[in-house]
Every structure is written in C-alpha cells, then in structure tokens.
C-alpha cells in the first residue's frame with residue numbers, strides 16, 4: 141500500500157506492518173473532547189509512529205470503533221468525515237471523502253500520511269462503487285472499503301441469536317456470508333468464536349469464495365464446505381462417488397421430512413433394546429420397520445423404493461443420493477463436536493433431511509442467507525420460517541438486503557419478469573441501465589441449437605477479452621460435444637479453451653449457483669423449468685450475468701419472458 145512506501149520515503153517508522161491495504165479513515169469528535177480524533181481502519185490493529193512523538197492509529201475492521209467508518213448513521217453528529225481508500229492488491233487506486241458535516245477545509249491534516257499519494261478525492265462513494273462494478277470482475281475479494289452500511293450491519297450482527305438474510309440475486313449475500321465468517325472468528329474480537337462452518341452449494345462456490353477467507357479470516361477458524369462435502373465428511377466417504385441411475389434421489393428428496401421422522405423413530409426404538417446401536421444396524425432396522433411416515437399418497441412408492449435399496453449400509457454408501465439418509469443415521473447416533481456457529485449461503489436450497497443433519501452439527505447459533513426466489517426444487521422448504529423450524533431455531537428476525545451490485549438494470553428487469561410482481565426489487569442497480577438482453581431464436585433447422593450457442597458465446601468472449609463468459613444450460617452435454625467438434629478443449633469439465641487462449645465456462649444452473657460472469661449465454665430456457673418445476677433455476681441462470689446477457693432458444697420462451705419482450709418491444 142503506498143502509505144507504507146510513502147511513510148518509508150518520509151522516513152516514518154512503523155511499529156509493525158499492517159498485513160494488507162488500509163480500508164479508510166475517520167475524523168470524529170467524541171463528546172467532551174476539545175479536538176477531533178482521526179484514525180485509520182484496516183485489516184488489523186496497528187500503530188504508525190509519525191516521528192516527533194506523534195502517532196496515528198489503525199483500528200481493526202472488527203473493532204467496535206470501526207463502526208464509525210462502516211455505519212451510515214453512526215451516533216449522529218460524531219463523525220465529521222470519512223475517507224474511503226480503494227486498492228488493487230497493494231496499490232492504492234482511489235480515495236474519496238464522504239463529509240457528514242459541512243466541509244471545513246482539509247479533511248485530514250497535520251500528519252505525513254495525509255500528504256502522501258492518496259489520489260485526488262474527486263469521486264463520490266457511489267461513483268467509485270459503480271466504477272468498480274463496471275470493471276471486469278476479478279475473483280471474489282475482500283470488500284472492506286466498499287462494504288455498504290446495510291451489509292456491515294449484518295456482517296457485524298450479534299451472534300448470540302440466529303439471523304436470516306433474504307436478498308434478491310446480486311444483493312451481496314455471499315459478500316455478507318464471507319465477511320461475517322471472518323468477523324465472527326477474528327482474533328482481534330473480544331468475544332470471537334472459536335470456529336465457524338461456512339457452507340454453500342457446490343465445490344465451485346467453495347473455490348469462488350476461498351480468496352476472501354484467506355485474505356480476511358484468522359487462519360484455521362473458518363471451515364469452508366459445500367453441502368455435499370459436509371455429508372461426505374459425516375460419512376467419511378469420498379465426495380465424488382460414481383452416480384448410479386436410480387430413483388433413490390427422487391424419493392429421498394420428495395419424502396425428505398417424513399423420512400427423517402421415520403429414521404429418528406427407528407433409532408429411538410432400537411436404542412431401547414440395543415445401546416450399542418450403530419448406523420449400519422439402524423439402517424437394517426429401517427429397511428424392515430413398519431413405522432414409516434411418508435405422505436399417504438406416496439406410501440406405496442416409498443415402500444417399493446425401500447424394497448429396492450441396497451441391503452447393507454456400506455453398499456448404500458456407493459450411491460451419493462442416499463447420503464442424506466445415511467448421514468442422518470450417523471449424526472443421530474454419534475455426538476459430533478458442534479461448530480460454534482454455522483453460516484449457510486444459498487440456504488434456500490437445503491432439503492429438510494439435509495437441514496436435520498446440519499442441525500446436529502451446530503452447537504451455536506445460525507446465519508442463514510439466501511433467496512427464496514432462487515429455490516431449485518419444490519422439495520426444499522418454501523419459507524424461512526419452515527427452514528428455521530427444521531433447524532430448531534425458535535424465533536429469528538428476517539433481514540432483507542436490497543442493493544443491486546451484480547447486474548445491470550436491463551438484466552435485473554428481464555430476469556425479474558419471472559418473479560411475482562410483489563417480489564419486485566426496490567433499489568435500482570448500481571451498474572446503471574445497461575444494454576437489453578439479446579434474444580436469439582434458433583428455431584430454424586440449421587445451424588443446430590448448440591452451434592448457435594457456441595457462436596454467441598464466442599461473440600461475448602471476443603467482446604470481453606479481460607472478462608469472464610459462461611454458457612448456462614440444461615443441455616450441457618450437447619453444447620460440450622459441439623465445442624469439442626470445433627476444437628475447444630476442456631480443463632476440468634467446466635472451463636473450455638481454444639488455441640487462441642479464449643475461454644468460457646459451461647455450466648448447468650445447478651453448477652452456476654452463487655457464481656457470476658461478465659457475460660452469459662443462457663441456452664434453451666424452456667428446459668430449466670422441466671427439471672425444477674419452477675422458475676428458480678432459470679432466474680438463477682439469467683442473474684449470473686453482470687453486463688451482457690444473451691438468451692438462445694429453439695423452443696418457446698416461458699410466458700413471462702414473452703410478455704416482457706412484448707411489453708418492451710422497443711428494446712428487443
């Protein structure tokens with residue numbers, strides 16, 4: 141960070157180095173004081189010796205005093221001015237001042253740090269935020285300097301009670317989840333928690349958020365896992381078992397809550413006669429019990445499904461779709477060491493039995509973050525109240541996030557047409573209006589749909605040479621075959637590259653959860669609903685785009701999108 145270089149240039153000695161860029165600066169007057177106080181906010185507490193017996197202080201972002209920087213209405217009248225510092229790695233790129241009183245001259249005077257190269261303070265907080273959001277997105281990074289007051293309030297909310305955060309796509313829920321995990325466990329917080337489990341939908345999500353955790357969190361305090369990895373860990377199983385085609389998943393998910401009740405009853409009954417009960421013995425007992433509780437219309441299906449299950453626990457482990465069932469038996473019988481707090485990102489996607497497993501892994505309170513409108517199936521609870529009930533949370537306030545940081549207004553409005561009118565967004569997108577989505581009808585016989593999708597993806601890749609592009613579709617295999625035929629290669633199975641070094645990601649809506657790209661092609665919208673029976677996955681797919689969205693379809697578009705296009709025919 142230039143301050144340090146500049147401080148060194150000015151032969152200003154540091155007591156200790158600050159590991160990372162400073163976040164900002166505050167000038168305020170405490171009641172009863174004759175002079176203003178000024179301090180920096182940064183990644184950790186530090187004292188900067190300015191020479192001549194003077195020093196300035198860096199207050200850790202987790203300290204209560206840092207609220208003077210982050211909170212919009214910090215104890216009215218105390219804060220005079222805040223200086224926001226934005227950096228790219230260790231280079232200070234921008235600084236801007238936010239006056240809360242009438243400007244009275246120099247915002248921060250009298251110390252060498254203020255006379256260093258902090259760039260001009262022309263931009264406002266809003267300009268700086270917009271500029272950053274319009275630039276090609278880098279992997280998710282710590283955003284301390286940009287954290288919005290509504291986000292900070294949730295990051296730093298009291299962890300003695302549980303918290304539910306509902307927010308539209310792109311309102312910064314993952315930003316809140318990651319920063320909260322770091323805040324709760326930070327070594328400099330007086331009542332820090334010993335550990336936090338930070339849970340999200342997929343391993344790709346886990347790698348997407350990893351940089352924030354390694355930048356902000358105290359080492360070895362935040363455990364990042366995908367839902368599947370948690371189940372694998374409970375079962376000590378490999379997290380990528382071979383998929384066996386079966387009806388297991390449908391029945392496990394469709395009867396999830398009743399299945400949980402049946403398993404709990406089996407375990408309780410068996411324990412009466414067998415205190416040494418193991419998950420394997422409980423599984424065998426479950427295969428035989430008459431005390432099953434599926435909904436009446438599905439009882440026959442349930443019994444047939446159970447009849448076809450592997451006869452032994454260790455054989456059943458080979459089918460990951462049975463993992464929630466098996467893991468529940470393990471946690472019912474074991475005494476897992478509970479986490480001090482669990483944060484769940486995309487929490488709307490957990491099914492009842494998965495929630496019941498999780499409930500037994502947490503010894504503390506919860507932070508549940510998600511968007512009920514992005515539910516991927518009707519087998520997940522339809523309300524936060526229901527989610528809380530399954531986790532055993534008594535009464536938790538439901539907080540809302542309302543800012544729009546991911547997508548342009550044009551993309552938000554187009555995707556938002558899939559939502560009920562009552563769910564419309566309240567705040568305008570920070571990225572501005574943007575260009576309307578491009579809708580390509582590929583219903584002619586030639587070229588094929590995958591070919592059109594590939595051509596559109598290449599157009600976007602060329603238009604965003606420094607950015608990221610994704611194709612999101614339920615027809616992953618068809619598009620992959622087409623890309624392969626045209627000389628594209630895959631690294632992992634999601635990122636495709638060509639000989640010119642161009643690249644795009646190819647994902648199903650399930651894999652795209654929680655991620656974002658500068659430009660996105662969504663292929664064959666009609667196919668999303670067939671999988672989910674709901675618009676949630678299509679809404680998720682459309683809202684992964686920051687700046688540009690192309691929709692390619694061969695079949696008819698879903699009626700709300702047709703209506704939207706008709707009502708806004710001037711834009712399409």
Ligand SMILES: Nc1ncnc2c1ncn2[C@@H]1O[C@H](COP(=O)(O)OP(=O)(O)OP(=O)(O)O)[C@@H](O)[C@H]1O
Pocket residue numbers: 269272273277280281283286287288291307308309310311312313314315316511545546653654655656683
């Ligand atoms: N305060 C902020 N300053 C700068 N960028 C922000 C801020 N809050 C969020 N963003 C950016 O907006 C984008 C969306 O944020 P995030 O992924 O947290 O949203 P989300 O609510 O989890 O979305 P979804 O539910 O659709 O996955 C990210 O690029 C993030 O870095």
